[in-house]
Amino acid sequence: MEADVHTSAVRAERRWALIVGGIIVFLTGMVVYMSLHWAAMPPLRMETIDPATLHLSGEFVESNLGSAREADGSVTVRLLGSQYAFTPQCVLVPRDTPVLIRGTSSDVMHGFSVSDTNVNVMLAPGYISQFRTRFARAGEHVMPCHEFCGIGHAAMWARVKVVEPEEFDRAAANGRANCVKR
């Protein structure tokens, strides 16, 4: 009787260990698969930039912010977080096109995410964050700053507008495009 209870307990224990191991292996496997197959990766590389001279020269000067078509047909979006707004306040992107987002912060930590998508990345002063994505459907998304950045943090919302590729190309005809209303 005692021995019986003991063997059944050992069996239960073994079953539980298998389940536990299985869950962890499955989840880790999924991470590996998604990384290789979908190239779904959080920011990979460490790239630095001096926030003090950001506005004066280089990639993140104001005239260079927003979206632009690259030679290979993809779109690059450059944006800047600062207390308490994003520049540009409205990001224009074409539907169903590879999009590379490059962003940084001019002062403190910010975070930006685009609602109903997987776009979600931190903007750290001194570092450039890079993120690849693709928007399947046309429409509008909100883009809140999700990292506390000071008293005005809760007011820091921007928008992303996904449009048909032709419409995007019209807007981006002379280089940079955004959908901020003038």
Next chain:
Amino acid sequence: MLWHFWIAFAAFFAALLLGEWQMYIRSPLRDWIGNPELYYRSVTAHGSAMGYVFPTLVAMGFGYAIVELSLKQALIGKRWAWAGLGLVVLGTVTAMAPVSMGLASVLYTFYPPLIGNAFYYIGIVLVVVGSWIWVALMSVNLHAWRKAHPGGVVPLPMFANVAGAYLWAWTSLGAAIELLFQIIPVALGLRQTIDAGLARVFFSWTLHAIVYFWLMPAYIAFYTLVPRAIGGRLYSDTMARLSFILFLVFSMPIGVHHLFQDPQVGSGVKFMHAVFTGLVSVPTLLTIFTITASVEIAGRLRGGTGVLGWVKRLPWHNPMMLAVAFSFILLGFGGAGGLINMSYQLDFAVHNTQWITGHFHLIFGGAIVIMYFALAYDLWPHLTGRALKNGRAMRWQLWLWFVGMIVLTFPWHVVGIMGMPRRMAYFDYSDPAVAPQAITVIITFIGGLLLVVSGLLFLLVLARGHRAEQINLPEFTFSQTVHAERTPLALNGYGLWLALMIGLSVVNYGYPISQLIALPQTSVPAVPIGSQP
């Protein structure tokens, strides 16, 4: 010990009220207060009190009790213990003064390059130093016991308690380095720039493992109090030791999973930390098995039969039984959420949303705090020498907390997936993109109300305990195991495990930290909180 607990619970209740106020303020139930700074001030106080002060004091008080109750020796270094408590209190006051004046609304994770008043950070350092005295005392007391009992097996409660103390000593080092070498010099005006990316890496070292430090008293209660309190036996002493050791080894080298979306850490390090995060779920899953088995033994000893018949026979009127059941249910939901956070592509969808708030409130506020309640109920008669008899009030209190926690956190998970960011002082519910989320904030507010009532009831039960009749207590006991086991030598000491703990964290953190230190020009100008852009 009583002082530790009372100060802890007072801080807890104050923070609870602040939390509820925040839910009210952000809900559509009232117009916006006008000054968002008040909200962040309140969040800073809520998080600092709940995260640093309350669990630290519970762990300290419980640790001292364990020395006396399980080693059966008078606490060595009582004066030092008072000094430690004094430092924690002094630190809390020092930190909270600038917070309440609105000079340090930097939330509880510090957010460099935002910089608040220096006294806030100095206060936190004092709290940590106070807790280090406790760590040293735990080690000293264990050594004294070992000397008196050569070759003896360290009782399980003390073994786990010291594992928790060592875990904390190593864990708190990350934030301590960040505060002492990066933030405080800037806050004092000695330096104008700070490497924000590096600071976040140091903080992540503490940020995740601190949860396991909070968890320790709850897990010690699972293993050493629950089976005894419900009339059962502990299923396996070896498993218990193994769980605590695994926490010790795997808590630290995983913190970078908080930085999955940060640009300053490469993907190799992120992947490694994701895998280790998966491993740290093992001790929890072990615990669930062992404790469920122990509870089943209690049910069968009371005459339960069949596959599930024993569940009905469990002593459900016993507060400890209720607490462990509730704690497991909330831990189940919270833990499942944790595995989702760990999977680093799924993390995109929830990073920094209300989902995360929901997840850690389930783990801390649900699974852990419920066991703190049960622990206090169990210890109180031994600390006061008086009976604690209002079983009905205790059951009500636990039920209210359990239901309240679910009502509070489930809506957060839902809106988190919808993309609602956390740490927002207010929302514009007139925006059609945000409007559907309004109702969830109201539900959460109602959950918070239940929690406040429960917290109040908890304090009342304890306070009434001081005026109850004096009793002659039987000697305090911890759980007995099912059968005598031979404790493997490796599970009676820490040498091997401490070496593994330090080795693994040095490997997993050494690389990103040295890489960041080597990178030139990563320091950025500090931004004093409240400054106008």
